[in-house]
Amino acid sequence: GAGVSQSPSxxxxxxxxxxxxxxxxxxxHTALYWYRQSLGQGLEFLIYFQGNSAPDKxxxxxxRFSAERTGGSVSTLTIQRxxxxxxxVYLCASxxxxxxxxxxxxxxxxxxxx
Amino acid sequence: xxxxxxxxxxxxxxxxxxxxLRCNFSDSVNNLQWFHQNPWGQLINLFYIPxxxxxxxxxxxxxxxxxxxxxxxxxxxxxxxxGVYFCAVNAGNNRKLIWGLGTSLAVNP
Numbered sequence: 001g002a003g004v005s006q007s008p009s010x011x012x013x014x015x016x017x018x019x020x021x022x023x024x025x026x027x028x029h030t031a032l033y034w035y036r037q038s039l040g041q042g043l044e045f046l047i048y049f050q051g052n053s054a055p056d057k058x059x060x061x062x063x064r065f066s067a068e069r070t071g072g073s074v075s076t077l078t079i080q081r082x083x084x085x086x087x088x089v090y091l092c093a094s095x096x097x098x099x100x101x102x103x104x105x106x107x108x109x110x111x112x113x114x
Numbered sequence: 115x116x117x118x119x120x121x122x123x124x125x126x127x128x129x130x131x132x133x134x135l136r137c138n139f140s141d142s143v144n145n146l147q148w149f150h151q152n153p154w155g156q157l158i159n160l161f162y163i164p165x166x167x168x169x170x171x172x173x174x175x176x177x178x179x180x181x182x183x184x185x186x187x188x189x190x191x192x193x194x195x196x197g198v199y200f201c202a203v204n205a206g207n208n209r210k211l212i213w214g215l216g217t218s219l220a221v222n223p
Contacts, residue, residue, distance in 0.1 A: 035211075042214065042215050043202075043211070045211070048209055048210060056209060059210070098209050099144065101145070102147060103147065105156075105157040107154075
């Protein structure tokens with residue numbers, strides 16, 4: 001596609017439920033990143049992919065968070081047993097390569113855990 | 115790790131005014147980007163500028179890598195320029211972007 005696409009745009013879920021967030025990167029971009037942004041804050045790194053591999057998972061807040069990428073394209077971020085502190089905007093970005101390349105962001109998924 | 119500081123944290127302008135936003139970073143960088151986050155939360159790429167000067171319409175940016183800072187200039191500001199401006203860098207073998215806390219800009223008509 002023309003840009004990074006994320007779905008859903010908004011998600012309201014009950015505490016304790018699992019959620020899946022999807023990211024469709026720019027075609028041909030090998031690097032894919034997940035960040036999250038809490039209200040009024042800067043962006044917090046979660047994980048990045050080079051192809052289908054995730055060399056750096058250091059930003060995942062807990063073992064309730066996982067992510068995968070298939071076919072070097074679409075990525076899914078899964079949050080199990082959601083908690084209220086998981087409420088945030090989850091942003092996905094992609095770039096043509098991992099190093100020294102401009103990153104382009106999707107519109108984000110606003111997650112609200114009630 | 116590398117630290118990114120942006121100033122000022124908040125800025126209010128009258129439409130038509132000019133402004134300069136600053137980003138300081140604590141170590142050498144491979145990559146520096148300026149983003150505008152609009153009121154709907156979308157991050158819009160402004161500049162990819164690890165060094166040198168670039169211009170795009172009313173916006174321009176300069177990064178002086180040896181002195182570890184970057185400046186974003188906004189001329190003849192418009193109400194649509196309102197939002198938060200972020201500077202983000204990566205350095206060394208670190209693949210993730212490190213973000214400043216942003217400058218929140220409000221342009222009044």
